[in-house]
Amino acid sequence: MKLNGQFFGYFKEAKKLTKTAFKYEIPFNTEIDLDVGSLKGYNNKTIRRLSDLKGFFYDVHVLEEILKKGKDPVIYEVYSYSPPQEEGGLCFGVTVLRSGKIGDEYYMTKGHFHKKMETAEIYIGLKGKGYLLMQTRDGDATIMRIGRGTVAFVPPYWAHRTINFGDEEFVFMYTFPSDAGYDYATIEKTGFSKIVVEKDGKPVIIDRSSM
Numbered sequence: 001m002k003l004n005g006q007f008f009g010y011f012k013e014a015k016k017l018t019k020t021a022f023k024y025e026i027p028f029n030t031e032i033d034l035d036v037g038s039l040k041g042y043n044n045k046t047i048r049r050l051s052d053l054k055g056f057f058y059d060v061h062v063l064e065e066i067l068k069k070g071k072d073p074v075i076y077e078v079y080s081y082s083p084p085q086e087e088g089g090l091c092f093g094v095t096v097l098r099s100g101k102i103g104d105e106y107y108m109t110k111g112h113f114h115k116k117m118e119t120a121e122i123y124i125g126l127k128g129k130g131y132l133l134m135q136t137r138d139g140d141a142t143i144m145r146i147g148r149g150t151v152a153f154v155p156p157y158w159a160h161r162t163i164n165f166g167d168e169e170f171v172f173m174y175t176f177p178s179d180a181g182y183d184y185a186t187i188e189k190t191g192f193s194k195i196v197v198e199k200d201g202k203p204v205i206i207d208r209s210s211m
């Protein structure tokens, strides 16, 4: 059997078992177009628009004004390969975070803990630039810059959010255990303590409580 023109494989047994037993999933490869940031063969796509991010940007009035005008811009898209949520599997995919601001606050993702808190994740910067903001339940926070080629480790127990402070799309690849799940509610309740806003044409990290 020929797969993607890359190699030959003999999968008689694995093929029979794929539908019932994840551990016999067939090996495969795929491609990310590094200029565009698109992932070939994804099986899941999530689009988040401004209306999905109500309550996340600090300037509620600016957000409502945009929506009132009938606009609801796409803030980010996630293209993923998501196998069954079983122990031993890996999810991976690409997030495309658009460039823009709500008032002076840069476009960002919602951010989440994993439901299985003891789960780590890897981010790899592919295109554009942004920040990776992380925070623990105890309130410890850290922020790091991600550019093309940056590999970032998100340790277990850290909520994570990305922020695009550049003037082009910020694209990164991620991978994490497929049984991790998502917990948006916990960090949504407390919020991230830091936000990134534009001041004199530059991104500045400030305390959200100061707004």
Ligand code: S6P
Residues within 6 Å of the ligand: 048, 078, 093, 095, 109, 110, 111, 112, 121, 160, 161, 162, 174, 176
């Ligand atoms: C998944 C990983 C990313 C985010 C994506 C969107 O564990 O961290 O794929 O899901 O960047 O962010 P969010 O917070 O809306 O899921």
Ligand code: ZN
Residues within 6 Å of the ligand: 112, 113, 114, 121, 160, 176
């Ligand atoms: Zn995650």
